[in-house]
Amino acid sequence: MTQKQLILKERPNGIPDKDTFAFREVEIEEPSEEEVLLKTLYVSVDPYMRGRMSAAESYVAPFQVGEPLSGGIVSQVIESKSDQLSKGDIVRGNLPFQEYHVVKANTVHKVDTNGLSPSVALGALGMPGLTAYFGMMHIGEPKENETVVVSGAAGAVGQIAGQLAKQAGARVIGIVGSDEKATYITEELGYDAAVNYKKGQLDQQLKQACPNGIDVYFENVGGDIGDAVWPLLNTFARIPVCGAISSYNLKEDEQDIGLRVQWFLIKSRAKMQGFLVGDFADKFSEAYPILAEKVSSGELKFEETIKEGFSSIPDAFNGLFSGENIGKQLVKVADVD
Amino acid sequence: MTQKQLILKERPNGIPDKDTFAFREVEIEEPSEEEVLLKTLYVSVDPYMRGRMSAAESYVAPFQVGEPLSGGIVSQVIESKSDQLSKGDIVRGNLPFQEYHVVKANTVHKVDTNGLSPSVALGALGMPGLTAYFGMMHIGEPKENETVVVSGAAGAVGQIAGQLAKQAGARVIGIVGSDEKATYITEELGYDAAVNYKKGQLDQQLKQACPNGIDVYFENVGGDIGDAVWPLLNTFARIPVCGAISSYNLKEDEQDIGLRVQWFLIKSRAKMQGFLVGDFADKFSEAYPILAEKVSSGELKFEETIKEGFSSIPDAFNGLFSGENIGKQLVKVADVD
Known part of the structure; x- marks a missing residue:
């Protein structure tokens, strides 16, 4: 057979x-x-x-x-x-x-x-859920009343990352690519606001959505979206870098060109850290029961x-x-x- | 008067x-x-x-x-x-x-x-010395046999940063803009190698100078120099971002455009962190006597x-x-x- x-x-x-x-x-x-x-x-x-x-x-x-x-x-x-x-x-x-x-x-x-x-x-209880957990809780470390921005906010990882930040007491803004996704993250997931980058003027939209600047930026997308975030970083901002999907289909002779980030990191004394879920393998047994409880109880939606x-x-x-x-x-x- | x-x-x-x-x-x-x-x-x-x-x-x-x-x-x-x-x-x-x-x-x-x-x-015993100390020792954290690259390596901060990494047991490569500076850092300061970016093909020069990749990059310069470093980052690399002097004289309508760093940070799970010496004010009294002793004894040259x-x-x-x-x-x- x-x-x-x-x-x-x-x-x-x-x-x-x-x-x-x-x-x-x-x-x-x-x-x-x-x-x-x-x-x-x-x-x-x-x-x-x-x-x-x-x-x-x-x-x-x-x-x-x-x-x-x-x-x-x-x-x-x-x-x-x-x-x-x-x-x-x-x-x-x-x-x-x-x-x-x-x-x-x-x-x-x-x-x-x-x-x-x-x-x-x-x-939610697999690789994407754990990725969201470790990136947000171990690198992003959102605190009460901080402003957290998640790109790819309606995606497999983003949908969990934003809710975890919200549960930590932060104000959470999601960047998405459609009105349907904007509605999903605000109405279903409890994000405080959504920004649809396809509507243009992302920097203006973000500035309006983040009047107190950005303390944590959970990066899933890269490209123009990251570029719009850097000028809004607050002092001691944290940037877990989970993905850069906007660049994955570049051709072999193309490079990912945009705003260099050094000055923004200095000005805000920000930390930007790439990670893979596997880096936290020794903590899976700590994280999994937390996620499982939240998913089973409906506290984490997906x-x-x-x-x-x-x-x-x-x-x-x-x-x-x-x-x-x-x-x-x-x-x-x-x-x- | x-x-x-x-x-x-x-x-x-x-x-x-x-x-x-x-x-x-x-x-x-x-x-x-x-x-x-x-x-x-x-x-x-x-x-x-x-x-x-x-x-x-x-x-x-x-x-x-x-x-x-x-x-x-x-x-x-x-x-x-x-x-x-x-x-x-x-x-x-x-x-x-x-x-x-x-x-x-x-x-x-x-x-x-x-x-x-x-x-x-x-x-050496002022702001630049302390900047080098905290950036290298508290963010860069060089370990024995690691490869450390310092840009602006012959400058006020770089000259101290490189020597501190060397004393921590790392192999240290400096990026400079003249042969005179290359000679200074290798002959006087004990850097293991120097790369003169003005000779062109910086990426090739760096690759040759860093056959085992780069574990710590102490960033003073930014621009094309940072861009040449990112592809060589090793897993769990650390990047203290101290300065980006190449961008400071940009005109008001110019932006600092180059390689976006997200993918490189993910691939190497690297940490990039902006800092100011003042962020470490509560540790000055720890660092100053160390630097003073090393400078007085001639262990740190400048x-x-x-x-x-x-x-x-x-x-x-x-x-x-x-x-x-x-x-x-x-x-x-x-x-x-």
Whole structure:
């Protein structure tokens, strides 16, 4: 019996297109001792994957041409030859993008979804949720009555980051790319204000939304959006740098050119710090229960944008860069049995 | 009796020129009770003063047009009506740029020069020395065998910063703008290598000089020099941002445009932090004895470039931006009695 697998056909130069991805049929293997057979339920597409499609050195090894893409997947165990997992269990793993996997049981993590959709293990209670938590709470450190700005505020990470800042007592402003997202973050998530950068004059809009300046800027986007923030930084501002999605599809001969930040950092004695969620691995066990409690109780809200079918992965991925998603972008591959 | 005073005649737009500065004659006052009459020995000219010449908001109030410039001055007491200071004492203060001052004795600090020239209180044992100490040791935190790069490496701050990193066991590379400065930092200060950015291909030169990447970048200059550093940052690199002298003479309608830094910070999970020496005021009493001991013993070396005469202050100031100075730039106004 065969299954679909998504491979990197060619490295993209600029925006990934139809030559970037290809599907192929591969055999579904049989599990041996200590192994399980998994059926993919949800595939996570994330902006950082764009970096892995290039050959350039990065913090994670490049995908190989002709080999499958891989990333966060939530699956259900449909056959188990291990004591560690039972048929029906929901697991999360970092796995090749295909419809079924045979893996050692100890290479995936059992997910207790606590009555929530299993997809939450790829979003609010997965990598994006933890990223928001550590970036905001360990680098941003928002304090009562401070002004916090989040770019990509309606995205997988931003939606959690803003709420955490709000719960810390800060005034929180989100930068988004549509009126629908602006409504989402103010009406659903409790952001104090939203700025839609597509309406232009971002610097004026931001200045109006932040009359007391900016104490924490949670950076997901970069580009013109960061440039509009720097002049508004307050003394001792903190800038967790989580992403720079506006630059990920630059062509190989293009550079990310804009305002240099040095003078702004000096003037405000601000701290700007790049981070990856993995840097905080030793603190996952501290953060996860906090997030799980807040998500289960409804204190932390989140949205998911779900495309249907394994073959929609390329579209779902590219949609991240045109801002199609509200909240976490996922691809649903199969139903839970 | 009158004396010379240096005033801000017009705010400069771009490089300060003959319309920026003017000298005028003002009366020398008589000291009252608790006051002292001071004779200026040395005037410090520093890049940060350029920011104060503009009306724009900064971390320190702008100079006022028609009013004297001010900054670090070392003086000798020539008449005292206070118990706190005696005739002949050497003091340091933040004072208007003129040849004599009458001040309350408690507004200046007595300097124990320990056999060194009084000018050292404006350089290695003054604001630049402390700036280097806190930026390098509290933000840069160089570790044994790490690679540390200092821009403006032969300047007032850079010359101290590089030596402190070297003493912490790091490999230290300085970026300078002349072969004379390259020789100074490698032969006199013990830097491991120098890169002269005026020879071009800075990115190639730096890559050769830093085969193991860059762990700490002490930023004094900004512009193309920072841009060449970002691609070489190692994981968890630290970037104390002390100055951005390349941008200080931009015209009002010009912006500092270059490589955006976000992606580089993410990729290396680097921390970039602006600071002012005053942020560490509560630690001066910890740092000063360390620096004083190292300077007195000769463990920390330093150079001074001294122009003669009060009327040379404008030239000395402008020379900072064309890189004329090696080490601390000073103006000598009078001899010690």
